Amino acid sequence: MNVDIITSLFFIVLAALAAPIISKMVPKKALPEVVVLLFLGVLIGPHALSIASESASIELIAELGLGFLFLLAGYEIDIKEFKARGGVVASFTWVFSLILAFGVTYLIFELPPLGMEGAAIAIVMTSTAIGTMFPLLKERGVLETPIGKSVMTHGAVGEIGPILAMAVLLSVRSEWLSLLIVILFIVVTIIIGLVPTRARRAGGVVLRFLHMGAESTAQTTVRGTVVLLVGLITLATVLELDIVLGAFAAGFIVRQALPQGRQELEKKLDGLAYGFFIPVFFITSGMHIDIAAALEEPIIWVVFLILFILVRGIPVFLGTFAHTFRHELNLTMGDRVVTALYSSTALPIIVAVTSIAEDAGAMTNEISSSIVLAGGASVLILPLIAAAIPISQAEKKRHPAGGQVALGVDDDGTVRDAKDPAAPKDVLPAAHNVAWDEDDLELDPSEI
Numbered sequence: 061m062n063v064d065i066i067t068s069l070f071f072i073v074l075a076a077l078a079a080p081i082i083s084k085m086v087p088k089k090a091l092p093e094v095v096v097l098l099f100l101g102v103l104i105g106p107h108a109l110s111i112a113s114e115s116a117s118i119e120l121i122a123e124l125g126l127g128f129l130f131l132l133a134g135y136e137i138d139i140k141e142f143k144a145r146g147g148v149v150a151s152f153t154w155v156f157s158l159i160l161a162f163g164v165t166y167l168i169f170e171l172p173p174l175g176m177e178g179a180a181i182a183i184v185m186t187s188t189a190i191g192t193m194f195p196l197l198k199e200r201g202v203l204e205t206p207i208g209k210s211v212m213t214h215g216a217v218g219e220i221g222p223i224l225a226m227a228v229l230l231s232v233r234s235e236w237l238s239l240l241i242v243i244l245f246i247v248v249t250i251i252i253g254l255v256p257t258r259a260r261r262a263g264g265v266v267l268r269f270l271h272m273g274a275e276s277t278a279q280t281t282v283r284g285t286v287v288l289l290v291g292l293i294t295l296a297t298v299l300e301l302d303i304v305l306g307a308f309a310a311g312f313i314v315r316q317a318l319p320q321g322r323q324e325l326e327k328k329l330d331g332l333a334y335g336f337f338i339p340v341f342f343i344t345s346g347m348h349i350d351i352a353a354a355l356e357e358p359i360i361w362v363v364f365l366i367l368f369i370l371v372r373g374i375p376v377f378l379g380t381f382a383h384t385f386r387h388e389l390n391l392t393m394g395d396r397v398v399t400a401l402y403s404s405t406a407l408p409i410i411v412a413v414t415s416i417a418e419d420a421g422a423m424t425n426e427i428s429s430s431i432v433l434a435g436g437a438s439v440l441i442l443p444l445i446a447a448a449i450p451i452s453q454a455e456k457k458r459h460p461a462g463g464q465v466a467l468g469v470d471d472d473g474t475v476r477d478a479k480d481p482a483a484p485k486d487v488l489p490a491a492h493n494v495a496w497d498e499d500d501l502e503l504d505p506s507e508i
Contacts, residue, residue: 068112075100076339089199090444092192094407095436097339101346108351114344125341126412127307128333131289133191133219134311135329141213150217153379154186158225161185161371168367176422179229180413184431185364185371187222187409190215192439193402200447207395207451211402214376220308222409227305230416241299249292249309281325282332285314304412345411345432348418354429364434365441373404392452401446410435 079100083093104112114122141147161182162173171178190212197203197211224242231238289310296306318325354361377400380391391399414431417423 062115064113065115065117068115068118071104071112072101072118072340072343073336075104075343076336079339088447089196090440092196092407092439094189094192094342095439097342098346098349098411098432098436101343102349102351103346104343105347105349107347107349112347114347118340118344121337122341122344123303125333125337125339127289127293127303127310128329128337129191129341129408130223130304130307130412131285131311131314132329132333133223134308135315135326137216137220137312137315141216146210146213147217149379149382150214151221152382153214153375154217154221157186157372157375158182158221160375164367164371168363174229176230176417176420177427179225180417180423181431183222183225183229184406184410184413184435185367186218186225187406187413188215188218188372188403189405189407189409189435189439190219192407193405193443196443197402202398202451205451206391207399207402210380210391210399214379214399214403218372218403218406219409222413223304223308226413226416227301230302230413230420231300238301241301242305245296245299245301245305245309248295249312279328282328285310285325285329288313302416342411345415348415348425349429349432350425351429351433353426354433357426357430360427360430361434361437364431365437368406368434368438369401369404369442372406373400376400376403390452394449395451398446398449398451401442401449405439405442407432407435407439 076097079093079096082096083089083091102108106113142151162178164185165171165173165178165182169178169181171181173179173182193211193215194203197208202208203212227242227245228238231241289307292306292310292313293303294306296303296309314325377396380396380399410432414423414428418425418428
């Protein structure tokens with residue numbers, strides 16, 4: 061075995077182990093783990109300590125990490141959410157962001173929007189780092205509030221939209237031919253996605269076999285998911301599409317097979333993906349960053365950070381008014397600003413897009429490094445600003461951060477918060493994990 065390869069892999073997995081420890085040392089999840097992974101990649105890479113290098117073997121692992129990242133993103137997609145008014149508003153908001161991004165690319169950077177570099181710059185300005193923001197929103201107790209729901213909806217579209225745009229605009233083919241192939245790919249994906257549904261309704265033998273072997277050493281559901289992932293990545297590669305589209309489609313298909321989710325499979329996929337493959341992807345991406353070159357001209361990444369807010373944040377801010385037009389969400393002005401700030405964060409899509417553009421020779425390492433640095437700054441700075449903005453007191457009362465909910469019951473059977481009897485608990489947020497046992501319930505005998 062090549063000594064350089066195994067030594068590099070050792071330092072990469074060592075960095076992967078150190079990242080969550082360092083992230084946990086900072087209170088309130090203010091330092092996202094993905095930022096630490098990128099920084100450690102810079103540290104061990106050729107532009108700093110130079111104790112790790114990327115080989116073909118490590119590059120393959122990193123590519124699979126990218127695949128798992130977007131497989132899990134596709135798995136989280138709920139079609140029903142996109143059919144709802146919030147999903148429609150979020151979709152139109154993203155399209156407006158993309159048009160705005162094309163204009164900015166042409167007017168500020170003087171690049172043709174449909175050229176590979178121009179398209180890459182436009183796409184990164186429309187993405188949302190929803191996977192990075194999810195644990196932060198949960199930690200701050202806003203995930204199940206209207207703010208959290210709005211951010212999650214815009215974030216989901218902020219992942220799907222850029223992925224489809226990447227497949228069409230960053231392809232080596234003409235845009236129209238790429239669009240046609242993407243449409244055909246989506247049709248094939250939907251057809252494949254319907255197969256498990258039909259089989260499940262008919263009590264399919266294959267699905268029963270997969271479930272029977274799920275908890276054995278065969279791990280059939282995990283292996284089946286990996287086969288689907290690699291198979292669709294292969295199909296995307298043969299069609300000269302980006303592997304991100306194939307990975308995302310694989311996650312979508314798995315979700316159609318398991319519309320209610322499957323906790324055992326999710327835990328295993330998370331362990332496989334986040335335990336090894338995804339950290340390797342982010343660390344090797346960090347190894348490509350020339351931090352010295354990016355810091356020589358800090359104005360570049362500062363401009364990109366501002367553009368993330370202008371191109372992505374402002375349309376989302378305006379979109380919240382359309383979403384609340386029929387009183388579906390009750391948001392104050394501060395809530396709208398917070399929603400826009402969270403939605404302006406961007407990093408995973410940025411890393412993927414800049415890697416593609418740089419590998420194709422359409423973007424210099426200096427520009428790529430500056431954009432990734434701006435993405436890292438967005439997931440660090442914007443959530444801190446959002447945390448400093450007061451959200452509506454009604455939401456804080458209805459959705460306290462973390463903790464358990466103490467309940468009481470009125471004579472008419474209405475469930476109320478024992479600490480605030482005036483507030484009815486018509487709907488109990490899932491994030492509060494209310495367990496119906498005597499340790500979790502505080503019942504006043506006078507209220508029963």
